[in-house]
Amino acid sequence: MRHMLRGNAAIKILEDEMQCDIIKIGNLVRNKDRFVRRRQHLLGPNSSTLKAIEILTKCYVLIQGNTVAAMGSFKGLKQVRRIVEDGIQNKVYPIYHIQELMIKRELEKVPELKNESWDRFLPKFKKKNVKQKKVTSKEKKPYTPFPPPQEPRKIDLQIESGEHFLNAEKKNAKKWQEKHEKQAEKTAEKKRKREEAYVPPKESAKQGSNQSRNDNIDIAAMTKSIKEKAKELKKQKSNENIQAETYILTAEPSLKKSRKKKE
8 A cells, every 4th residue: 555655645544444445457458558548537637537536435546557546435435446447448437427426415415315216316328339440351362382473573574565675766756656645645635524514415305395395385375365465456446436436426416406506
């Protein structure tokens, strides 16, 4: 205990009400990076999580290396062991345990709930299964004691093609020809891409048939409306002619009466 705890804290173990517990956490996780990360979760930023555990459990806790030393009451040591083991094994995050202890601390102050169960007040945390990436294992090739065949060098390829035996002028002419062919391919591709913008989109047959039907319906409706308007105009003209004739007939007897009176 003297190596794990500081001098002032280690002397308290001599008291009758003090108990001690040393929790080994090195064997709980195999991966070293995970172990360091989860141990840091117990400490928290600026050891804030560790201080909260000490206040709520009323125990002195020291995390060092592969062990956690705790000193306090039996009930508090039991809570510390549960928090540490669940945190290192990644079962429950330490903050959730702290939240649960805080709720219990507030419920203890209410005397009415002393003989009742506190399950309805405590939070229930479900562990979410995060999908991990499946490691694709490479297919093992059949074992052969012979080494793989050596790849041909650049000079060997030139000798096979006959390029190695050409003159400097012929080599330059061949390079220029290959370069010219590549440029021609690139220009043709660029031209094709430019012309794609001017190509009209293909219209589906269904859209064309629907448009033709709509056009026929519109033309029929226009002809019908024109015929109706023509009929209305003829009726108006015939009414005007009839009104003029009636006006003339009614006007003649009145003119005769006025002439007789003058005589």
